[in-house]
Amino acid sequence: MNETINSIKNRRSIRKYQEKQISEEALQLILEAATYAPSGSNNQSWIFTAIQNREVLQTLNRMVRHAFLEMELAENEYPAKIAAKKLAQSENYNFYYNAPTLIIASNVPNYANAMADCSCALQNIFLTAHSLGLGSCWINQLRWLNDHTGIRSYLASLGLTEERIICGASAIGFIEGNPPIVKARKENTIQVIK
Numbered sequence: 001m002n003e004t005i006n007s008i009k010n011r012r013s014i015r016k017y018q019e020k021q022i023s024e025e026a027l028q029l030i031l032e033a034a035t036y037a038p039s040g041s042n043n044q045s046w047i048f049t050a051i052q053n054r055e056v057l058q059t060l061n062r063m064v065r066h067a068f069l070e071m072e073l074a075e076n077e078y079p080a081k082i083a084a085k086k087l088a089q090s091e092n093y094n095f096y097y098n099a100p101t102l103i104i105a106s107n108v109p110n111y112a113n114a115m116a117d118c119s120c121a122l123q124n125i126f127l128t129a130h131s132l133g134l135g136s137c138w139i140n141q142l143r144w145l146n147d148h149t150g151i152r153s154y155l156a157s158l159g160l161t162e163e164r165i166i167c168g169a170s171a172i173g174f175i176e177g178n179p180p181i182v183k184a185r186k187e188n189t190i191q192v193i194k
Contacts, residue, residue, distance in 0.1 A: 014135025040113030118167035
């Protein structure tokens, strides 16, 4: 099978990581791959912020956990947000699954393609990580908390200015245990008009 298609079909979202940090070479390859994603009018207005400092990640996790504990959610809120709030009640809550590397994708505000551009870049991150034998997982929590003053101030102190919007993030690391099995694809999701 074509190597690219094989990677697409076999990459899984990983939610359990080893403590071991990824290599500097792997990090640079992953970040470079992100910059080769397509962007609207070749805008390339994204910024990728990689955090590998354990103390910084733990501080950010405490802030995210407390933000979810304080958050008011409607009954019909996005189910994953409700689940995140419920999970945050545990002392063991970790929004990035204890991965040793977290890459945040941000973009300029009021740019119609900000999310699309960063989504393409995150997919490149996931596929590159997979090709290097690493696990990855899309992380939404920082996007959901994009307007949280405390979290944004903390991120600004790290260099991710408040003038940028967070579109998503990726946990990256060595997989702990076996990756999840590939689930069957849903039927009736493809339509071809000739």
